[in-house]
Amino acid sequence: MVADEMAKEKRYNEELSKNAARHQRLRSAQTQNTWTTSTSTDVAMAGELVGRVALGSPDASLDGARDFYIGTAYLDGGDFKVFSWTAKVACTYYRKAAEHHELCENVVGVRVLAHQGGRIVDYQDETFGPEQVAELFPERRLQIPRAPFAKGRARGVGASTPDIDHSAKIVEVAPGPESARVSRGLVPGPVLRAPDLLRRQLAAPKTAAMSAVLATLQSDQYEAITRPARENQILQGHPGTGKTIVAAHRAAYLLSKDVAPISGKVLVLGPTVEYVKHVQGALRALIADDSQYEVKPIPTLLEELAGLPRSDMPTESFVLQDVDQSLARLIDAAYSRARAGLDDVGEKATASDVYAELRWFLEDPPANGLEAEWVRYLRELPTTFERLQASRITSYRGLMAYIGVRTTRVENPGHVIVDEAQDIHPIEWEVLGWLGNRGGWTILGDMNQRRTDHTFGSWKEVANLLAIEDSDGQAPVEILARGYRSTAQILRFANQLLPARDRHLYSLQQDGEEPTVTRAVSLRELPELTLSRATKLLARVGAGTVAIITVEPLAVQAALVRRGWQADFGDASTWRSGGQTLTLFPPERARGLEFDGVVVVEPAAFPENVGRQGVLYTALTRANRLLTVVHSRPLPRGLRVRA
Known part of the structure; x- marks a missing residue:
């Protein structure tokens, strides 16, 4: 069966390549002017068959x-058809809860195809309805098309139909252990698609960069991905609930030919440069034209607007005033004064002008006065904007970026996707609000992973600032309740750090190992113990990935050097020895990433946030399958190994 589908995918790629060559010849032959129209041809970077859909009748x-296929691009191959995963007809495969395609009511089953290394390696068939189908995909024979439907009952690609709740009619073919749990109703959310195949894929070793997962996207994920571009949504989910998967695939969907064009680029924002590297592989596989989107770390965006050289350093706020919304209001008042003081009509206030007015509030306060805490704050600022820039203090970056976005024309994005959004400070949200977003917002995060109490404590505050509340005045929040990445054992261990009310998360990976915890005899022994445990994990994961997460990476770096490991040139986080690779991160660099095995070093050294261990919680949940904790000091309160 796999061999047959591989042969079909080979033909699919060959035909797409021919189409691409034909498209290029047409473009070369045409005289491009305002009176010619370019022939539209669907060209994919690489053809991948995502799955196959079986109908009850021709x-x-x-x-x-x-029957037909769902793939990365449309193709009419003569004896087979492939529709893009972004087309409306793909609902027959992904089975979202509403807005069904008219062919959905004729679907009797699907085949989900899994890839590894660019090849089909596994599959799972599913049938729908109370009656089992003897053969979902029989060999195609000559068929006589049935008569057209009566007027008013259009069928075929592109028409509309009433909503049909077919997701409740799923019957698994050859159910495995995960299917049994689904049938007993123990898995939250919509009925899982291909649960056994999904489980096998989740347990497989991971690559350093994220891959597209079109085949096993679940119906609720697909629904979030395929919402209209102007629709706002906030997805709150524990670690491993698929937030970054949704972010990357939503960007691709919004830029597909099957969706109404948006006005501007899709802007994808994440926490770190490591996050950008992590998601770029999936974005490049899904989006042929990289000029249609931008993916940036939040620090880089802020530095560009502030006129600072790139540092990739996260924002560190020493006092709340560094990042408070009230600072933005003071800058607004300073901007108004700077504009009022201009002599020439059309002259624009500069960043230096606005900053000078901000400092002048010490002599001539704004109309509503200046509280003592702001008097102290403004007095401690450098005297000029140029000196403020020269200081390169990250706590001032939000201030400078907000002045920059108010005084500089920026390219307006067509949709903004913000991942790991719980760590964005209020004044940074103010900056994002001034980007001139022409479309909607897709915001993803987990309030339990907040790094500091200087960020918003609820999504309602974010929605209020961006003015994206729903018709009831509430934040448009949806909860992602299923864990895909980490095993149940890892999540139970990490969730001990959360309040009891926040510990509810079902993991699809129930067959994992309990985390191991080892105490070093002394602090001096800790780096060597760390490497010992990391090398054991490397032996376990094979082709997978292993990371060490510690607040004191220099001590581990010294141990790596002593053992003969070498860091990649220009990348102090990647270390190699004898064909093996280790990743070494401080916790702020690990956000949004995942690894097969993780060693977390000295949990007691991780900073707390208003009594919560958000930073440590994030580090522990970077592990997919294997988690090891090494420490010399007592573990934080509540963090215990199960007997």
Whole structure:
């Protein structure tokens, strides 16, 4: 079966390549002017068959066929058809809860295809309805198309149909252990698609960069991905609930040919440069034209607006005034004064002008006065904007970026996707609000992973600032309740750090190992113990990935050097020895990433946030399958190994 599908995918790629060559010849032959129209040809960077859909009877819109494929691009291959995963007809495969395609009611089953290394390696068939189908995909024979439907009952690709709740009619073919849990109703959320195949894929070794996962996207994920561009949504989810997967695939969906064009680029924002590297592989696989989107770390965006050289350092706020919304209001008042003081009509206030007015509030306060805490804050600022820039203090970066976005014209994005959004400070949200977003917002994060109490404590505050509340005045929040990445054992261990009310998360990986915890005899022994445990994990994960997360990476770096490991040139986080690779991160660099095995060093040294261990919680949940904790000091309160 796999061999047959591999052969079909080979033909699919060959035909796409021919189309691409034909498209290029057409473009070269045409005289491009305002009176010519370019021929539209769907060109994919690489063709991947995501799955196959079986119908209960032949359909006229498919030239009498009773099955078709879902893939990365449309193709009419003569004896087979492939529709893009972004087309409306893909609902037959992904089975979202509403806005069904008219072919959904004729679907009797699907085949989900899993890839590894660019090849089909596994599959799972599912049938729908109370009756089992003897053969989902019989060999195609000559079919006589059925008569057209009565007027008013259009069928075929592109028409509309009432909503049909077919997700409740799923019957698994050859159910495995995960299917049994689904049938007993123990898994929260919509019925899982191909649960056994999904489970096998989750347990497979991971690459350093994220890959596209079109085949096993779940119906609720697909629904979030395929919402209209102007629709706002906030997805709150524990670690490993698929937030970054949704972020990357939503960007690709919004830029597909099957969706109404948006006005401007899609802007994808994440916490670190490591996050950008992590998601770029999936974005490049899904989006052929990289000029249509930008993916940036939040620090880089802020530094560009502030006129600072790139540092990739996260924002560190020493006092609340560094990042408070009230600072933005003071800058607004300073901007108004700077504009009022201009002599020439059309002259624009500069960053230096606005900053000078901000400092002048010490002599001539704004109309509503200046509280003592702000008097102290303004007095401690450098005297000029140029000196403020020269200081390169990250706690001032939000101030400078907000002045920059108020005084500089920026390219307006068509949709903004913000991942790991719980760590964005209020004045940074103010900056994002001034980007001139022409479309909607897709915001993803987990309030339990906040790094500091200087960020918002609720999504309602974010929604209020961006003015994206729903019709009831509430934040448009949806909860992601299923864990895909980490095993149940890892999540139970990490969730001990959360309040009891926040510990509810079901992991699809129930067959993992309990985390191991080892105490070093002394602090001096800790780096060597760390490497010992990391090398054991490397032996366990094979082709997978292993990371060490510590607040004191220099001590571990010294131990790596002593053992003969070498860091990649220009990348102090990647270390190699004898064909093996280790990743070494401080916790702020690990946000949004995942690894097969993780060693977390000295949990007691991780900073707390208003009594919560958000930073440590994030570090522990970077592990997919294996988690090891090494420490010399007592573990934080509540963090215990299960007997």
